Amino acid sequence: MKVELEKKPQNVIIVEGFPGFGLVGTVASEYLIEHLKAEYIGHLWFDELPATIAVHAGKIIRPIEIHYAKKYNMVIVHSIASGQGMEWKISTLLNELAKTLKAKEIFSLEGVGSQEATEKPKVYFYSTDEKRGKMLTTAGVKSLDEGIVMGVTSAVLLKSPLPTTALFAETHTALPDSKAAAEIIKVLDKLFNLGIDIKPLIAMAAQFEEKVKGLIQQSEAAVDGAQRKKLSYVG
Structure with missing residues (x-):
């Protein structure tokens, strides 16, 4: 279990996105990487x-x-692998990454279930940092006061020693939801002046969603195939 890095920028902000409801974290982090022209520097x-x-x-x-993304001194952790059953190990590695890079804070991008589809999904936040919470409230983002948080995001919130903020975008589907991801990116843009145009994300939603969906399906299919192969050895 280790963090492998080719570069070690310091005093960064870490933004992480793992497959969750609506694959919001994966879609949003992928879009950030592409549009901030972030370079690959390592993996977990x-x-x-x-x-x-x-x-x-x-x-x-x-x-x-x-x-x-050097311009914004931002490290983006992007995952196509489901963190199910590995949440604590992932959070431990993220803490190790944060320590190595002397990170200032962590943002976790996540989807939250909604009963119906909307043209403009709402975004909520939960932050362990009071100052960041006030900034988000001023930016018009509502605090998540009631709810259940699961997966990598919950492990990160519980184990991170750094100021940690989770952004939750409403989504009504288990399929990739680019509109929800776009709303989270809007919030990040307000906080860090990233200059990201979300119109292409919305306009290319179908193409973008199919790409991410395909990557996730390939990952899951490989795991299923490995399990079947293991069973064939036993049989």
Whole structure:
């Protein structure tokens, strides 16, 4: 279980996105990487990760990658691997990454279930940092006062020693939800002046969602295949 880094920028802000409801974290972090032109600087690795990769535009995509947007001193952790059953190990590795890079704070991007579809999904936040919470409230983001948080986000909130903020976008589907991801990016743009135009994300929603959905399906199929192969050895 380790963090492998090619570069070690310091005093960064970490933004992480893992597959969750609506794949909001994965879609949003992918879009950030592409539009901030963040460079690959490393990855997280441990034995329980599925032994699989994805190939996109002729490049290998590892299960959990680390990218760096130098202009904003922002590290983006992007995952195509489900964190189910590995949440505590992932949070431990994220804490190790944060310590190595002397990170100032962590943002976790997540989807939260909604009963019906809306053109403009609402975004909520929960922050362990009072100052950041006030900034988000001023920016018009509502605090999540009641609810159940599961997965990697909950582990990060519980174990991170740093100021940690989770952003939750409403989504009504288990399929990739680009509109929900776009609303989270809007919030990040307000906080950090990223200059990201979300119109392409919304306009290209179908294409973008199919891409991410395909990566997730490839990862899950590889795990299923490995399990079947293991059973065939036993049989």
